[in-house]
Amino acid sequence: MADKLKVSQGTISQLRNGEIELTERMSNSWGMVLGISSEWLQNESGDMLSREEVENQIPALPLTEADKELIINDIILSRKIVNNPTLRAIAEMLVNISLDEQKKIKTIIETFLK
Incomplete structure (x- = not known):
């Protein structure tokens, strides 16, 4: 997808994580x-x-509807994170934690959603 949009995968990741x-x-x-x-x-x-x-x-460019929907949803999510100071601070911390630790945190957060 990054190639189709002529940006790096890092840029896509930064948008998704609310870093940019x-x-x-x-x-x-x-x-x-x-x-x-x-x-x-x-x-x-x-x-x-x-x-x-x-x-x-x-x-x-020939993007599938699924590609388009994914991009749109990522942009909407990114805006929600960037516009909420608490979510932004959490996201900034999470990107600096190992994947293993992120999975543990995800499990903890899921208990609040039940």
Whole structure:
């Protein structure tokens, strides 16, 4: 997916982990690739599909609907994390913990969700 969006896998990971925010440049180019409104990607406002944008865009890369949905869900999750100071602080700590320890923390958190 990173190749299709012309970014590194690290950038995708940083977006997913809330380490970086989606830039206007990313939303513009990804909007063209995904066939969705860059305004919607950036702000979740307006129509997801912009008729003008779709008509004037460079032909979209062949992404599956599952790829598109995954990207959109990751962006929404990233915004939730970045906009919540507590979640952001937790995410920043978690990325510095070993995978084994992350799994233990996940198990603990799951007990709160039952």
